[in-house]
Amino acid sequence: MIFIKPKNLLEGEEVLYTPQLHWIYAIIPLVHFLLFAIVFFILWFAAGSFIKTIGYELTEMIRIGIKYLFLVMIPVVLLIVGWRVLKYVNTEYAVTNKRLIMKKGVLRISVSEIPTDRIESMYIYRNILGRIFHYGEICIFGIGGRKLKFIMVSRPHALRRKIVDIIEKNKLITVIHGSLPKPAPLAQPEPVQSEEPIYRYGTFVKVE
Secondary structure, three states, X not given: OOOOOHXXXXXXXXXXXXXXXXXXXXXXXXHHHHHHHHHHHHHHHHHHOOHHHHOHHHHHHHHHHHHHHHHHHHHHHHHHHHHHHHHHHOOEEEEEOOEEEEEEOOOOOEEEEEEHHHEEEEEEEOOHHHHHHOEEEEEEEEOOOOXXXXXXXXXXXXXXXXXXXXXXXXXHHHHHOOOOOOOOOOOOOOOOOOOOOOEOOOOOOEOO
């Protein structure tokens, strides 16, 4: 179900950019399982080389333990991958002209947001796989300690550039539509010298 749609936006708000959660988010448990499977096969074949040292019976017990552990992990990994796929489908990111929105969750839905005019700083983190497959994590800090984290988002640098562009555009709009400067005070007219005779105090002498 799509959450970020016109009826859930504010008045005068429009979606300018929709970052996508990278597809590798759904299958990364499967990648981890394949790495563990390689380790299991190495242990399986290594156990055969220690038959003369630890005995045939102990070697067979180790092999059976590895086999059953591998078989138990298969349904567990499939459940985890299925759950991650559901989370992948139900995660939405959006950048509007007023705020950043993140919606996630399957059974319980949580919506986080931060206004663009309250953003204080951003940082991007990318590991080796992120650099290869072009995904990363971008964390946005807002004024007052608010934080919004876009995890495993595709093209994080493009998202950062879009956010910066929106912030700069909003600053320009604020300056143009800001309050008008106060008018300069009118110059005070110079005092007109009186033509009345001036008298010195105490002597009442008329000055010509």
